[in-house]
Amino acid sequence: MTRTAIIEWLTSFVPHPAAPRWRERARRCAGAMIGIAFTGLATHLLFGAAGDIPLLVAPMGASAVLLFGASDSPLAQPWSILGGNFVSALVGVACAQWIASPVAAASVAVALAICAMFLCRCVHPPSGAVALTAVLGGPAVHALGFHFVLAPIAIQSVALLSAALVFHALTGHRYPRAAFRPTPEAAAAPLAAIAHPLLEPLLEPLDVPRKSFEQLTCEEIMSTRCPAVPATMGAHAAREMFRRHGASTLPVVDAMDRVVGMVTHHALGDLAPAAGFRRVWGALRRALLRESARVEETVEAVMAAGVHAVHRATPLAHLVPIFTDHAYHDIPVMDDARRLVGVVRHSDMIRWLHHHAGAAQPAAAAG
Numbered sequence: 001m002t003r004t005a006i007i008e009w010l011t012s013f014v015p016h017p018a019a020p021r022w023r024e025r026a027r028r029c030a031g032a033m034i035g036i037a038f039t040g041l042a043t044h045l046l047f048g049a050a051g052d053i054p055l056l057v058a059p060m061g062a063s064a065v066l067l068f069g070a071s072d073s074p075l076a077q078p079w080s081i082l083g084g085n086f087v088s089a090l091v092g093v094a095c096a097q098w099i100a101s102p103v104a105a106a107s108v109a110v111a112l113a114i115c116a117m118f119l120c121r122c123v124h125p126p127s128g129a130v131a132l133t134a135v136l137g138g139p140a141v142h143a144l145g146f147h148f149v150l151a152p153i154a155i156q157s158v159a160l161l162s163a164a165l166v167f168h169a170l171t172g173h174r175y176p177r178a179a180f181r182p183t184p185e186a187a188a189a190p191l192a193a194i195a196h197p198l199l200e201p202l203l204e205p206l207d208v209p210r211k212s213f214e215q216l217t218c219e220e221i222m223s224t225r226c227p228a229v230p231a232t233m234g235a236h237a238a239r240e241m242f243r244r245h246g247a248s249t250l251p252v253v254d255a256m257d258r259v260v261g262m263v264t265h266h267a268l269g270d271l272a273p274a275a276g277f278r279r280v281w282g283a284l285r286r287a288l289l290r291e292s293a294r295v296e297e298t299v300e301a302v303m304a305a306g307v308h309a310v311h312r313a314t315p316l317a318h319l320v321p322i323f324t325d326h327a328y329h330d331i332p333v334m335d336d337a338r339r340l341v342g343v344v345r346h347s348d349m350i351r352w353l354h355h356h357a358g359a360a361q362p363a364a365a366a367g
Contacts, residue, residue: 027171031068035163036060042159043152052140054152057133059085060160062126067164071175072231072300074254075124078165078176082157084124088113089153092134093146106135177260218319219312221352222333222342228253231260231300238299239268251332252303257339259332261303268302309334312341319344 020028040056047053063085066076074080092109099105113131117123134141134148141148168175229238229250242250242265252261308322309332319331323346333342 027173028069028071031164031167031171032064034167035064035068035160038163039156039159043156046155047151052143054137054140057130057137057152057156059126059129059133060156062129063124063157063160066124066126067160068167071164071168071173072177072260074256074258078161080122080124081126081161082154083120083122084117084127085130085153085157086149087116087120087122088124088127088130089134089149090146091116092131093148095131096135096142097145102136106132109135214315214317216316216352217312218310218314218316218331218333218344219342221316221348222312222344223348224342226251226330226332226340226343228257228340229263229299230255231298231303233299235268235299235302238263239265242268249330251307251330251340251343252299253340259307259309259334259338259340261300262307262330262332263299263303267304268299307332309338310344311335316344316349319349323349 036056039060043053043055063081066073067081070076088109091112095105095109095112099108109131110128113128114123117127130153137148144151164175227241227245227247227250229241229252231252231254233241238250242248247265249262249264251259252263254260310319310322312333312335314333322331330343330345332340333344335341
């Protein structure tokens with residue numbers, strides 16, 4: 001391994017420069033404290049007289065980190081915590097009862113819990129600890145049997161999630177964060193239509209007339225060369241990307257390349273460093289607080305969430321009201337896994353309509 005490769009590998013251990021402001025950090029810490037306190041109090045009020053129910057299980061602390069410290073993550077959404085903790089507890093109890101060796105039971109429980117979470121689309125990292133707790137929690141947990149799934153896991157998961165929902169609403173933070181907002185037409189698109197646009201050009205004769213506007217799908221006209229902005233990217237780097245691609249809007253994606261919003265260059269311009277006295281004061285404040293100069297707002301702070309994203313098999317005609325009602329310039333297109341595969345630009349639609357109308361005029365004259 002060369003020296004450059006070693007240095008590059010070591011730099012991957014450096015913490016990400018993006019971090020929330022101190023006020024936001026305090027808000028998230030306060031939320032975790034309130035959430036855990038509420039969960040413990042709810043468990044005490046419901047099962048205080050029954051000493052066999054743990055007041056708090058350790059995985060709830062890890063869930064609190066996600067629900068309050070990283071609430072925008074797909075791993076911290078309501079279905080993730082409820083479904084993940086439930087299926088992991090169920091798998092953990094089953095392994096504890098059916099496998100004699102604790103090490104083997106723990107290994108199998110974690111592996112099966114991950115598989116179950118993938119199948120149920122509710123991946124929640126703390127749920128791996130739930131499966132381990134069911135196996136290694138000791139006689140008190142083993143005595144509960146499958147009741148452990150309901151109490152304490154399900155009860156405490158609901159209590160912690162309820163506290164998070166109320167806390168984020170009262171503090172003005174958007175939670176839960178939907179990855180996309182599909183149109184009704186996209187949600188109702190049949191699965192058989194997915195492969196149809198790809199196979200039809202190979203099957204139809206060459207003399208078949210071209211498709212009408214109503215027959216076109218997003219996949220047939222979308223632009224696949226669509227740069228996306230990671231939600232964790234800093235504002236300065238995002239502005240450089242806008243200048244490089246000459247775009248006015250860009251889709252924002254999470255770590256799984258799923259669409260989580262749209263950002264405009266105007267929104268990023270609002271985060272540009274202030275001039276004059278405000279710039280000097282900002283530098284002085286960072287120095288006094290000993291904050292890193294690299295810490296800056298991320299794209300996630302200014303993006304527009306809840307964007308109308310469509311499936312690749314959505315008929316193109318269904319995009320017309322979205323363009324007109326919401327004044328969109330670009331509409332993200334997703335695959336079955338909700339990953340970004342392209343964008344349909346209003347200029348692409350206008351270009352197609354102009355070309356189609358130009359080709360139709362000679363045909364009409366000949367007829």
